[in-house]
Amino acid sequence: MRVSELVERSGTPLPTIKYYLREGLLMPGLSRGATRAEYGEEHVRRLRLIRALGEVAGLPVARIKLVLELIDGGGDLFGVLGAAVAALAPGAPAPEDAARRDYPRARAALEAIGQVYDPGYPAVAGLERALAAVDDAGIPMTPERLAVYAEHIMAIARFDLGAMPGDRARAVEYAVLGTALYEPVLAAMRQLAHQDIASKLLSG
Amino acid sequence: MRVSELVERSGTPLPTIKYYLREGLLMPGLSRGATRAEYGEEHVRRLRLIRALGEVAGLPVARIKLVLELIDGGGDLFGVLGAAVAALAPGAPAPEDAARRDYPRARAALEAIGQVYDPGYPAVAGLERALAAVDDAGIPMTPERLAVYAEHIMAIARFDLGAMPGDRARAVEYAVLGTALYEPVLAAMRQLAHQDIASKLLSG
Numbered sequence: 128m129r130v131s132e133l134v135e136r137s138g139t140p141l142p143t144i145k146y147y148l149r150e151g152l153l154m155p156g157l158s159r160g161a162t163r164a165e166y167g168e169e170h171v172r173r174l175r176l177i178r179a180l181g182e183v184a185g186l187p188v189a190r191i192k193l194v195l196e197l198i199d200g201g202g203d204l205f206g207v208l209g210a211a212v213a214a215l216a217p218g219a220p221a222p223e224d225a226a227r228r229d230y231p232r233a234r235a236a237l238e239a240i241g242q243v244y245d246p247g248y249p250a251v252a253g254l255e256r257a258l259a260a261v262d263d264a265g266i267p268m269t270p271e272r273l274a275v276y277a278e279h280i281m282a283i284a285r286f287d288l289g290a291m292p293g294d295r296a297r298a299v300e301y302a303v304l305g306t307a308l309y310e311p312v313l314a315a316m317r318q319l320a321h322q323d324i325a326s327k328l329l330s331g
Numbered sequence: 332m333r334v335s336e337l338v339e340r341s342g343t344p345l346p347t348i349k350y351y352l353r354e355g356l357l358m359p360g361l362s363r364g365a366t367r368a369e370y371g372e373e374h375v376r377r378l379r380l381i382r383a384l385g386e387v388a389g390l391p392v393a394r395i396k397l398v399l400e401l402i403d404g405g406g407d408l409f410g411v412l413g414a415a416v417a418a419l420a421p422g423a424p425a426p427e428d429a430a431r432r433d434y435p436r437a438r439a440a441l442e443a444i445g446q447v448y449d450p451g452y453p454a455v456a457g458l459e460r461a462l463a464a465v466d467d468a469g470i471p472m473t474p475e476r477l478a479v480y481a482e483h484i485m486a487i488a489r490f491d492l493g494a495m496p497g498d499r500a501r502a503v504e505y506a507v508l509g510t511a512l513y514e515p516v517l518a519a520m521r522q523l524a525h526q527d528i529a530s531k532l533l534s535g
């Protein structure tokens with residue numbers, strides 16, 4: 128298809144497509160002369176993916192590029208999965224975390240629930256920050272809450288990985304998109320579950 | 332305590348405290364003459380709360396003010412809980428949602444799992460947007476995934492509400508903080524659960 132059709136099919140404006148081509152987020156079309164190029168379904172799909180990572184996962188262009196490079200690139204599956212999910216992690220470690228690099232709350236929580244983890248993984252720093260915040264706010268994590276959350280989050284994660292495609296490139300894409308794009312789904316579902324339960328509690 | 336001690340105890344710089352006082356986020360101290368005021372534990376606690384809502388929940392000052400007004404204000408518990416949690420919802424409905432105001436995906440999902448919901452609640456628009464994004468990205472919600480997610484999110488939400496304090500003011504504060512501040516905890520736990528399961532799957 129020509130670029131005009133790509134604009135229409137993807138809903139992405141032409142200047143944005145040109146910007147993505149320049150930045151290397153979108154692979155070039157097949158050249159059909161000096162001013163024409165031919166685009167395919169993979170371009171439509173890639174543009175949707177960029178939009179999803181930007182609008183829903185809220186990633187800046189530089190992080191989107193990093194994730195796309197991991198999807199397109201080589202490397203062993205576990206390493207690539209880890210790096211890709213790490214690139215999605217909300218924010219780098221805060222300065223005080225970087226100074227400590229210890230993450231006592233996250234370590235204690237992960238040991239309590241018996242999980243294998245890489246201490247350098249950004250989600251460990253993220254968990255530490257989030258646990259420090261609930262401490263500060265006066266609603267600290269308790270062993271009971273941790274056990275309940277861990278049980279059900281594990282069940283959700285087990286489903287996620289059980290549904291992972293066997294094909295390597297598709298597996299990485301699935302892991303990255305699934306982690307990034309299902310997070311807002313789960314957050315909205317939790318708020319709606321709160322509403323459902325509260326309405327039943329308070330009316331009863 | 333004097334303002335200098337409040338700075339030290341809360342870790343909030345003096346210009347920021349003055350800004351919060353001016354904007355009405357922090358209640359004034361007890362006046363001790365023209366240039367002195369006395370602050371208490373409630374000020375330390377409020378400053379931690381503001382920081383948690385800003386840094387962890389990522390709310391801008393105007394939204395933080397709204398949440399604090401709901402915590403401090405009157406109104407029936409269910410209404411206040413709903414309004415407070417709504418104020419936390421990530422972003423207002425997108426323009427195309429506002430035009431449709433229909434949310435077919437969210438409605439179908441909530442009906443499938445049999446939940447009571449208020450169609451005007453921002454989390455419904457949020458769920459619609461998130462479900463549209465996973466559709467676009469080629470990893471659509473399936474009935475099987477929805478059933479698994481709903482079961483476990485409901486169990487988490489049931490724990491959350493079971494632990495809600497009986498006292499009204501504390502209940503609202505708990506609901507607002509719990510929704511906002513435990514979301515990053517759960518997101519980090521899900522990423523770490525993915526890592527735990529992937530490491531076991533790929534090494535086995």
